[in-house]
Amino acid sequence: MNKILRVDLSSKTCKAEELNSSIQNEYLGGKGLLAYYMYHELPEGCDPLGVSNKLMVFCGPLTGILPGNDRYVIGAKSPLTGTFSDSYGGGWFAATMRKAGYIGMIVEGVSDSPVCLKIDDEKATIEDASNMAGMGTKEVDLALPGYKTLAIGPAGENLVKYACIVSNAGKSGRAGVAGRGGLGAVMGSKKLKAIAVNYTEDATAEISEKNKDLKKELMKHLKEDVVPDMGIGGNLAAVDYSSQAKVFPVNNFQKGYTEKYTALNEAAIEKVMTGKTSCHLCPAACGVGLKASNGQFAGTSTDRLEYETVAMSGSNCGNEELGPIVNFNNLCNDYGIDTISAGSVIAFAMESAEKGILDYNISFGDANAQMELVELIVKREGLGDLLAEGVSAAAKELGKESESFALHVKGMELPAYDPRGSISLGLSYGTADRGGCHMRAWSIASEAFLNIDLGEEKVNPFSPEGKAELVKDLQDTNAALWCLIVCDNLGYSVDYALKMLDAVGIKLTEEEFLKIGERICNLVQLYNRREGLTREDDYLPARMYEKREDTGWSITLEDYEYMLNEYYSLRKWDQNGNPSDEILKELNLK
Amino acid sequence: MSKDFNRVNLITINLAPPFKKDKETSNFTVELPEDNMTLKDLALHINNTCSSSLQVNLLDEKGLLSASFMVNGKHAPPKQVVNEGDVIVIYKRIGGG
Numbered sequence: 001m002n003k004i005l006r007v008d009l010s011s012k013t014c015k016a017e018e019l020n021s022s023i024q025n026e027y028l029g030g031k032g033l034l035a036y037y038m039y040h041e042l043p044e045g046c047d048p049l050g051v052s053n054k055l056m057v058f059c060g061p062l063t064g065i066l067p068g069n070d071r072y073v074i075g076a077k078s079p080l081t082g083t084f085s086d087s088y089g090g091g092w093f094a095a096t097m098r099k100a101g102y103i104g105m106i107v108e109g110v111s112d113s114p115v116c117l118k119i120d121d122e123k124a125t126i127e128d129a130s131n132m133a134g135m136g137t138k139e140v141d142l143a144l145p146g147y148k149t150l151a152i153g154p155a156g157e158n159l160v161k162y163a164c165i166v167s168n169a170g171k172s173g174r175a176g177v178a179g180r181g182g183l184g185a186v187m188g189s190k191k192l193k194a195i196a197v198n199y200t201e202d203a204t205a206e207i208s209e210k211n212k213d214l215k216k217e218l219m220k221h222l223k224e225d226v227v228p229d230m231g232i233g234g235n236l237a238a239v240d241y242s243s244q245a246k247v248f249p250v251n252n253f254q255k256g257y258t259e260k261y262t263a264l265n266e267a268a269i270e271k272v273m274t275g276k277t278s279c280h281l282c283p284a285a286c287g288v289g290l291k292a293s294n295g296q297f298a299g300t301s302t303d304r305l306e307y308e309t310v311a312m313s314g315s316n317c318g319n320e321e322l323g324p325i326v327n328f329n330n331l332c333n334d335y336g337i338d339t340i341s342a343g344s345v346i347a348f349a350m351e352s353a354e355k356g357i358l359d360y361n362i363s364f365g366d367a368n369a370q371m372e373l374v375e376l377i378v379k380r381e382g383l384g385d386l387l388a389e390g391v392s393a394a395a396k397e398l399g400k401e402s403e404s405f406a407l408h409v410k411g412m413e414l415p416a417y418d419p420r421g422s423i424s425l426g427l428s429y430g431t432a433d434r435g436g437c438h439m440r441a442w443s444i445a446s447e448a449f450l451n452i453d454l455g456e457e458k459v460n461p462f463s464p465e466g467k468a469e470l471v472k473d474l475q476d477t478n479a480a481l482w483c484l485i486v487c488d489n490l491g492y493s494v495d496y497a498l499k500m501l502d503a504v505g506i507k508l509t510e511e512e513f514l515k516i517g518e519r520i521c522n523l524v525q526l527y528n529r530r531e532g533l534t535r536e537d538d539y540l541p542a543r544m545y546e547k548r549e550d551t552g553w554s555i556t557l558e559d560y561e562y563m564l565n566e567y568y569s570l571r572k573w574d575q576n577g578n579p580s581d582e583i584l585k586e587l588n589l590k
Numbered sequence: 591m592s593k594d595f596n597r598v599n600l601i602t603i604n605l606a607p608p609f610k611k612d613k614e615t616s617n618f619t620v621e622l623p624e625d626n627m628t629l630k631d632l633a634l635h636i637n638n639t640c641s642s643s644l645q646v647n648l649l650d651e652k653g654l655l656s657a658s659f660m661v662n663g664k665h666a667p668p669k670q671v672v673n674e675g676d677v678i679v680i681y682k683r684i685g686g687g
Contacts, residue, residue, distance in 0.1 A: 488685020
């Protein structure tokens with residue numbers, strides 16, 4: 001069950017290799033293995049959509065065995081940012097891949113026609129998928145009965161720079177979306193329409209049986225101690241938190257609050273909820289399905305909605321009701337584009353049009369025009385062809401001050417929390433390895449949101465003091481946890497991670513475990529620096545340094561640089577963000 | 591150096607969800623029973639002596655820690671030593687979304 005499948009689409013060959021134990025000792029699984037193989041196998045300066053890029057999929061040493069670890073990571077050099085890019089998804093694919101005998105797969109080369117990679121237990125074949133060309137992810141999944149799938153839609157085939165990869169899009173059970181970084185376009189560039197996996201003999205059966213008592217204990221812990229605090233599921237509670245903290249993006253982050261948030265929050269969604277779906281071996285059932293009941297797009301339903309989509313396609317595009325958000329979610333999931341980037345790009349287009357920079361009939365709150373733009377982006381027609389390149393490229397083309405409100409870091413569009421209300425998040429966005437990302441260090445939970453939970457300000461959300469240490473610690477811890485790949489919603493601590501690893505024969509101290517996380521962060525930094533990124537790429541978009549019109553909040557450049565300098569220093573990097581020989585030796589990277 | 595037996599080492603605890611049971615019992619002071627306690631040691635002490643204030647235990651019956659800590663407004667790892675007068679927030683780390 002620790003095999004890696006090597007797939008060459010150019011020669012249409014597949015070969016399994018055993019994971020080297022010394023690599024697993026240093027990198028464990030998941031993000032660790034991804035970082036290792038990307039650094040060592042991708043040629044410097046390779047074209048993200050060219051033949052030399054590789055698409056990699058990994059799960060972790062606990063996947064399929066113990067609850068809360070059933071996620072996959074997909075990675076490659078991103079066509080959106082040119083950086084290392086790792087994107088995660090839940091559902092059932094990861095467990096199925098592991099039970100088929102694989103901890104990962106590395107896909108290289110380019111097929112001459114659309115293909116599907118099929119894995120049945122340890123047998124892997126590359127089959128013609130010409131009949132699937134143009135299909136949405138749902139139709140692809142249903143065309144592969146009996147398999148768990150990863151699929152791209154037409155957006156990936158058309159190389160939209162933020163095309164995503166969707167698992168289990170049509171069958172029952174929770175779907176998963178590896179949304180960020182344009183990995184769907186990498187898959188499309190290889191003409192790989194789908195990866196389908198099935199097993200008849202469970203490769204994890206023996207170790208699962210050995211750990212059945214621990215599995216029961218963990219399920220009990222999750223059901224009694226974790227799930228009750230999750231609300232209706234997932235991260236939808238964040239609408240209320242973000243609104244209360246005034247970091248809920250409105251109209252391309254021009255404001256951070258709308259009184260209409262109550263039409264979009266968890267309570268509003270619960271009233272129209274239609275059901276919940278689960279990942280493999282998880283009691284949380286955080287896949288919340290709903291049906292919009294009134295207003296525009298009334299009657300539209302979706303299987304799974306998350307906070308980021310609510311915010312980025314909702315309030316950030318001027319929408320004040322659920323119907324447009326649900327419709328947008330369906331379109332993006334089926335066509336296969338990232339809802340965060342798509343929401344950001346469309347909000348950018350809305351602001352550009354309102355400011356007279358873009359000659360296009362669209363404005364904030366125009367949901368019909370918003371959906372039309374989604375169609376144009378996916379097909380790369382008209383304005384859609386430009387917007388399909390991402391907000392950074394679109395702003396460069398439009399010029400005329402539009403770059404000042406193109407909200408990205410390293411080319412990847414910012415997610416749905418305004419860092420001007422929680423300054424540590426600014427550093428988190430700026431230093432995230434894959435571009436504008438909140439997940440590497442969701443530090444707002446230890447800052448503005450924590451103050452809400454406590455009912456008083458215990459942490460100053462506007463002070464840069466101590467925030468570098470917070471962000472670094474979260475990044476290192478998360479990098480280690482994503483080797484397993486622990487689900488972020490469940491919040492397993494390091495103690496739990498060590499106990500679970502011990503159960504499968506991997507014995508680590510807390511210090512050793514966190515060192516692995518730090519090693520991964522440094523290895524990825526080496527990769528990004530090798531690809532030409534510099535300190536200048538670790539800054540926020542201009543709008544974040546400007547006073548926000550509703551609150552007057554901003555992040556001063558002085559405060560940001562204070563945090564960045566302290567961050568580099570804590571990491572033992574020079575002031576250009578290059579890892580020192582000292583830290584590389586300490587982490588066995590030199 | 592001898593211990594000052596007249597000095598009471600008090601620290602303030604602020605509980606956040608899911609550990610906080612209710613508003614009335616979420617903020618309290620605790621006397622440190624010994625010197626050089628780490629935050630994790632403190633969590634075990636609170637588990638054992640203040641369980642009526644907890645909705646969810648800070649450590650489970652096997653001693654696995656679920657909590658994260660802020661000390662005096664700054665992030666703090668579980669191995670950090672607690673000092674007299676510290677104001678400690680105990681909350682749960684969630685990954686985000």
